[in-house]
Amino acid sequence: MRVITLDCAADIGRAAGEAFVQTVLRKPNAVLGLATGATPLPTYAYMADACKTGKVSFKDVSTFNLDEYCDLPKTHKNSYYSFMFENLFSKIDVDPDNVHFLNGNAPDDRAESARYAAEIEAAGGIDIQFLGIGRNGHIAFNEPSDRFTNDAFKVQLTDSTIEANSIYFDDVPMPHYAMTMGIGSIMRARKIILVATGKSKAEAVRAMVCGEIDPHCPASILKAHPDCTVYLDPDAASLL
Ligand code: PGA
Secondary structure, three states: OEEEEOOOHHHHHHHHHHHHHHHHHHOOOOEEEEOOOOOOHHHHHHHHHHHHOOOOOOOOOEEEEOEEEOOOOOOOOOOHHHHHHHHOHHHOOOOHHHEEOOOOOOOOHHHHHHHHHHHHHHOOOOOEEEEOOOOOOOEOOEOOOOOOOOOOEEEEOOHHHHHHHHHHOOOOOOOOEEEEOOHHHHHOOOEEEEEEOOHHHHHHHHHHHHOOOEOOEHHHHHHHOOOEEEEEOOOOOOOO
């Protein structure tokens, strides 16, 4: 795990965005693993700008998002599907047929997990995966637990996650369940970029970087990945 501290979120967005751009320049049909939340926004802004200025084209890439809420229509403004179109896909030349999401409303979550795993495999596996980190050390919606997960599954969200994300919900209650890629699916990505900004992430970052590999801090598994770069701002790095 390479840990790099930069001055601010905008600098991190440039560095992380450039990692995605370089991946696509080297492999125009790259498979991108994407995340939602506040953390990726500067990275997505950089990618959108690189596309707008003609530095890179995303027309042949495929994308797979990490997670999606259950019991929320796909087209609701708070779905991760809507988030991605609003913040990235409408600003780059990606083919909408090549963007993939877990279906949080699938009637059979095991079948949905198998479908997603098969689609990732058919696309050739994820070349570069973006990750944020939760205040409780979660990655995607892999909440702290007694064991590491493998493929995608349906998860009950913890109070910490509900508290952090419910600020975005103003018309319906925040869902308490989500479909999420598992730790195994994330660890199979060839390259991982994790970004953490702000004081609220400092404790989780300390546990991830300095603690043992422990499913009670799911992000700690990333120490076992052969190509994982962590970008931090000074606040997120303050307990290292
Ligand atoms: P955030 O979420 O980017 O909104 O802080 C990150 C996460 O929970 O993984």
